[in-house]
Amino acid sequence: MSTRWGMTVPLGGVPLADHAAVFAALTDAGFTDLWSSEVAGTDAFTPLTLAAAWQPRARLGTAITPVFTRGPGLLAMTAAALAEAAPGRFQLGIGASSPVVVGDWNAADFTRPFARSRDMLRFLRAALAGELVDQEFETFRVRRFRLERPPALPPALLLAALRPGMLRLAAAEADGVILNWLAATDVSRALTEAKSDRPGFDVVARIFVCPTRDADYARTVGRRMIAAYLTVPAYAEFHRWLGREAGLGAMWTAWAAGDRRGALAAIPDEVVDELIVHGSPEECRDHVATYAEAGVKVPVMALVPTPELENADPATLTALLTKLGRP
Template identity: 45%
Template sequence: MQKRIALSVPILGYTLPEHVAFAKEAEQLGYTDAWSFEVDGQDCFTPLAVMALSTNMRLGTAIANVYSRGPATLAQSAASIGELAPGRFEFGIGSGSQPIIEMWNNGRFIKPATRVKEMVQFLRPALAGERVVFKGETFQVDGFRLSQPPPSVPRIHVAALREGMLTVAGEVGDGAIINWLSAEDVKKSVAVVREAAAKAGRDPAEIEITARLMVNIDPPGPEAELMRKRHINAYLQVPVYKSFHQWLGRSETLRGMWESWDAGDRRGAIANTPDEVVDDLIVHGTAEQRNEHVQRYLDAGVDTAFLSWFTFEADPQKRRELIHKAMVEMAPRK
């Protein structure tokens, strides 16, 4: 399968209209795709709509979560991007996390693997323009049909962390989306996906493995080291990511970090965040070191790596300059 280096969008500090020029330049530099995310800023579909009309990039959601939008709404949103970018849209879905679903969207984060699997089972016929009657454990749909299905049915990728969701990706997904893991961890995750696909009678080699890589582009120094540890804690204290890294085998390595956090000692949690974990999970360093780190992910089994550049620089103009510089330095075609 072709190895691809992609953008992670939206790019923080850039307005949506500014994404047009950024994406055009990125495409000229050899970036093949743009994959979107949504947390507490822009949604995952609108940036892709902007880029669909200004580039010939492949576009993907990574991810649209399956709780905050209903089944029909998800299908409609995907159909719209599919019409704007026929044959170029990859539909990534996933469960999201407890804070996003329960604290911000007043939902219930229950049976995530079942919910995602059932959503794939609903979306395939729905995006093909069929009338769908679906009765699952987590939702039901009675008689929905898209009045304007996309010209071509987008492939569906499943975002996965632990074994249960990785198995769902292998069983029913066209791809598996992974993140917040080391290059070495990739091998364990991919093995679960491939094995599940084989057991389901599918060709394991046809499952695309995509990954969002967190890339810190700040100059080296104590302040950047401290902020990277804070960034690690912002994610790995979330229950789904904590469980994920326990599954990966980091229970003892991160015990001090988690125990300090649970005791309300935020400074202690940061102090107890091992340097080697930061180095494994966050791409950073010189441009050469960053590119070498990305290559390790590709060598370990990632097919498409989307680079999520971040900086702790407070000045907006300097932030933009750092991001643009990183885009050029890490371009596939330099």
Template identity: 50%
Template structure:
């Protein structure tokens, strides 16, 4: 597969109103995709709609839309709308989200995340193909829906996966997987789960959202990365993911966090972990590190810029594919 380099918009610290101009630049600079994220910041579809209006070739994707916080039909409607705004260019990423986003922030029971993601994927396949859906899935029921604006071209659906069951779902029923907060070395272990140990699913795409600190000040990069990572590393689904990957060096971090020692937990995250999950350095070093993900089988490495006191607009230009 040919590697496709992506950039996450909006940029941290840059007003949302600048998304259209930044989208033009990203396309002109040779990036192959603009990806949005959805967590506690802006929702993920509106920035892509703004980008769709001012670009003509570049791919547009969301990584990811949680399957709990939008109803299945609303998610299908939103995806169909984006596919109509950018025919043949939109990719839908879906995932379960986390108990923090779903339960604590949205007061929705975070139950059976694998089954909910699987059912949503199956529903979206049918709905976006224009089929009338009247079906009781295991985790929800659709009482008769046909998408009036079903896209002419099939919308690729990528599944965000952390451990084997979700990664296998991404490879068997999805069009591929979206990885997040993962090192290049870990990606080399995860990619075969998606594509099959024998490579039988070699056509499945693997995308990865990669944290980028665009600075040569290693300590500043590590400080910014450590703050963000410590919060994520202690979210239950991510904690189990890193245990599954065999990161025993994080056990002290988890013990301190569970004991309420948040500052000590922050300091306990090893530099080696930060450096593997947050790439930093001069532009050529950033590109070289991104290439490690490509070598590990990641077809679509996508940078997510951190605010480290550098103008992210310039960093976007400096880190452009060569």
């Protein structure tokens, strides 16, 4: 099948040690891919390492691993180990992340994110192929590094991208692009820049899904998420480029003035409904399918906590995942 169906793991409220059953339920529901993120929860690799052992049918990917928070050699070693544990099933998604994650939380300098992403992509391409890397990159220097255990099947390298420069870099040098925080109607705009004729070029999109019929709840949570993320300069510029100045301009103005409550109130319902998928599980599944129709090869759900999810017993959770599964 041309479209794969992904879920972000681990699921909130379920201990990692209990995820064998979750991974099995996801695969049985038609989810082909398990993708991790790396912000302030689990690291990107531990959940996928468990999945590699517990669910041999699943494809695995990171969306994303920041290019600033690990050194080049460590990132190559970590990716190589997971590629060895799940041969042919792992894709490494990298990206710049944000000043908060990189600088405030990991004590690294968030400088020249485009150049750092490009340099890390080029380094990883060589290192994961087992080559000796002894090179002065624009943003770092690597001296005589070679993996002791290069994977027999190097993982595909995907690049998270928002605006034209990074989208074009992904198309030119990566094996795929990872999109984030966009509506299904925005996909074509992004893919106009991320054009690639290379076979197997993947288009992955991380999609926030709040499976509840309580629209007021979903919009309240969605407004908080939008205010937290889309006031970050890179995401703000991304949505200006997408044409959301009219919808989000009042939020940006209030946020810049320190009026957090006003910023939340300024976010229109229609913007929340575009960016946060909500409704019954079946409605959410069908909405996510519109991303695939727009050109996304791997729509990846990221479940937003709801009261129902937080209190779900294993049978209820399995039933929900089944309803969200690939149509």
